[in-house]
Amino acid sequence: MRENPDYNDLYYQNTTVHSQIIDIVTARAVPLGEFPVPMEWEAFFGNPHPVEIEIGSGKGRFLLEASKRHPTVNYIGIERAQKYVVLTQERFEKHIRHFGVDRASGTFSNVRLAWTDANYFLTRYVPPASVQAYHIYFPDPWPKKRQRKRRIFRNQDFLSALTHTLKPNRGRLYIATDYEEYFQEIQERLADLSLLRPVEANCSPDQDIPTNFEMKYVLEGRNIYRSVYERCSS
Numbered sequence: 375m376r377e378n379p380d381y382n383d384l385y386y387q388n389t390t391v392h393s394q395i396i397d398i399v400t401a402r403a404v405p406l407g408e409f410p411v412p413m414e415w416e417a418f419f420g421n422p423h424p425v426e427i428e429i430g431s432g433k434g435r436f437l438l439e440a441s442k443r444h445p446t447v448n449y450i451g452i453e454r455a456q457k458y459v460v461l462t463q464e465r466f467e468k469h470i471r472h473f474g475v476d477r478a479s480g481t482f483s484n485v486r487l488a489w490t491d492a493n494y495f496l497t498r499y500v501p502p503a504s505v506q507a508y509h510i511y512f513p514d515p516w517p518k519k520r521q522r523k524r525r526i527f528r529n530q531d532f533l534s535a536l537t538h539t540l541k542p543n544r545g546r547l548y549i550a551t552d553y554e555e556y557f558q559e560i561q562e563r564l565a566d567l568s569l570l571r572p573v574e575a576n577c578s579p580d581q582d583i584p585t586n587f588e589m590k591y592v593l594e595g596r597n598i599y600r601s602v603y604e605r606c607s608s
């Protein structure tokens with residue numbers, strides 16, 4: 375495992391050159407490089423509320439519903455594909471217009487979109503022991519054998535950052551996928567991490583908020599596999 379990822383390497387240069395943080399309400403986009411390393415959540419959100427991060431937030435369905443449901447939780451959706459970042463912004467915009475949401479009311483002031491690579495963001499910008507929950511729903515399964523090395527749960531830097539940035543004792547990791555073989559692999563890989571333990575009753579309080587992929591797969595009659603992990607105290 376690389377102890378200190380090299381942020382000058384080609385992979386990061388290619389995937390993070392456009393990295394931005396987007397404020398959903400104001401549509402203001404700020405280059406990620408302008409933020410401190412690591413970030414200071416209280417200064418970033420302007421409040422001391424807990425932070426939850428969705429990795430691969432796609433078209434933003436979960437992000438919108440969860441942030442509306444929990445106004446005293448701060449949410450960051452990390453998405454590296456620009457088209458999904460734009461679709462997420464449009465989703466929020468439509469919702470704000472349709473429901474006549476007053477932009478000054480504070481609604482959605484608890485959401486930011488990070489247009490960047492999740493591994494880059496977690497290893498560099500997320501402070502240790504600072505995240506209340508990670509949500510990773512329908513991570514790309516890369517089904518072809520030669521592409522499996524791209525699976526995010528195979529990246530040791532990512533797994534290390536994921537566990538160390540969760541809050542000890544209470545920090546949770548929520549996972550869902552339709553891909554049984556990848557689900558088994560994720561469970562095997564997470565079992566190797568001494569800082570994480572599976573939670574027995576493995577349901578999320580927000581399990582009733584389906585992501586876009588989940589809605590599609592449920593309609594197709596596919597099984598959905600879920601698990602929840604908790605960070606141990608040390």
Ligand SMILES: C[S@@+](CC[C@H](N)C(=O)[O-])C[C@H]1O[C@@H](n2cnc3c(N)ncnc32)[C@H](O)[C@@H]1O
Binds near residue numbers: 454513588
């Ligand atoms: C299969 S889609 C699932 C989207 C959404 N979670 C859902 O369930 O509808 C996986 C998403 O993760 C994003 N993604 C994959 N790897 C990523 C990474 N390293 N950093 C940020 N986003 C990533 C992809 O661009 C894609 O939008």
